[in-house]
Amino acid sequence: MALITSSKEDSIGAQNRSRILAAAEKEFALHGFKGARVQKIADGADLPKTNVLYYFKSKQSLYLALLEDILSLWNGRFDEATVDDDPSQVLAQYIADKMEISRNRPEASKMFALEIINGAPNLNHFFRDQHAQWMKGRVAVIQAWINTGKLAQTNAYYLLFNIWATSQHYADFSVQINELRGQAMSQADFTEATQNLIKLILTGCGLSVPVAFT
Amino acid sequence: MALITSSKEDSIGAQNRSRILAAAEKEFALHGFKGARVQKIADGADLPKTNVLYYFKSKQSLYLALLEDILSLWNGRFDEATVDDDPSQVLAQYIADKMEISRNRPEASKMFALEIINGAPNLNHFFRDQHAQWMKGRVAVIQAWINTGKLAQTNAYYLLFNIWATSQHYADFSVQINELRGQAMSQADFTEATQNLIKLILTGCGLSVPVAFT
DNA sequence: TCAAAACCAGACTAAATGGTCAGGTAATCT
DNA sequence: AGATTACCTGACCATTTAGTCTGGTTTTGA
DSSP, X not given: OOOOSSOGGGSHHHHHHHHHHHHHHHHHHHHHHHHOOHHHHHHHHTSOHHHHHHHSSSHHHHHHHHHHHHHHHTOOGGXXXXXXXXXXXXXXXXXXXXXXXXXXXXXXXXXXXXXHHTTOTTOXXXXXXXXXXXXXXXXXXXXXXXXXXXXXSOOHHHHHHHHHHHHHHHHHTHHXXXXXXXXXXXXHHHHHHHHHHHHHHHHHTTOOOOGGGO | OOOOSSOGGGSHHHHHHHHHHHHHHHHHHHHHHHHOOHHHHHHHHTSOHHHHHHHSSSXXXXXXXXXXXXXXXXXXXXXXXXXXXXXXXXXXXXXXXXXXXXXXXXXXXXXXXXXXXXTOTTOOHHHXXXXXHHHXXXXXXXXXXXXXXXXXXXXXXXXXXXXXXXXXHHHHTHHHHHHHHTSOXXXXXXXXXXXXXXXXXXXXTTOOOOGGGO
């Protein structure tokens, strides 16, 4: 008889919280922290503004909750790669993963882009250090690939920047992309763009594309 | 005796106007249209807020004046390329030009990025049509290169998106780049990044890099 | 030199905004 | 059933914001 009739996940509060988060992500992705309006978030969540402030004590804390959630998205399979792995496999998979985020979490990508363009005022030292450490580790792996002849000579930093830039572009600049293409990117288009990008980057690095990614 | 003692260019008004534009570009590049504050622009230009609104009748008209100026930056040597030109020359030069904009007009690039992320609400139909027309023409040239065997089979749209993404990334995400590299990009770093990028894209397209760009 | 035009800026206003408060109702737990 | 907690919301407030108004001063051009 100790049956739990309403789990924490589907309680009214949890549902409202997630609706607010979803609406806030859209609003922040469109206008950034300063430009976002709490009233608009409330409208998007179909709740009175007061309720938004009931669940999150301020616009700032709502923003931070979202940002934290988004940063966890950045963690992926590339994190564990070592010099013993095959660079073409690892990089192709990393690009594919990043493209997948652009496809199904475009607002998250945009919010992150805005935070960076705004000068990253909400990314604290803890995250910055962690991020820099991660970068150091990944650059070391790429450099090790180069040193062992698995990868042609290149700049590891620029390589990663190029991967981020191209993959995130499909989310951040989707408005321009759709306008110029004359239509939105379908799932099939994303698959094609992903294959195209993997081929460009890997070939550009002197690697061949694993068959799984063609 | 018809000597003009004060040309229009160095009149008080012209000077103030350009100081306001410079300050506004920084503010809009940091916070977007909605997030930007007229008072901050005034502070940046070292003028009372009233004067900003004296020279530009509203925040919106100031924003539009800047946007128009920035859009003219996008015009470059690639615009006149034809099927008879050498794709490796043309693309290398285009990438170099785009990287140069990122280096010396980073705020312009950021402002444009924000405008697009915001859904391009200030880009009117005239510009959109013009932009789409330009794209059509450039895609046709790239396709012609492919058809004549000058360029390997690829998707012309994605190729251009990738060039924009990578080059603009150095301006738009400069905060992240500087943080992760541990230092700002010097002119020499930009030269290296440009060569690196040209090599990546051209090699990725099956082209060889012209010696002028190595 | 003098009038017109350009420029300057403090005081102000109306609207919008983030956030509070107080007084509820609904759900939950024992 | 009763009490405790979670949830809801209209009214309200202090602050910020873009933009105006009014009365100046400086610059310019004839």
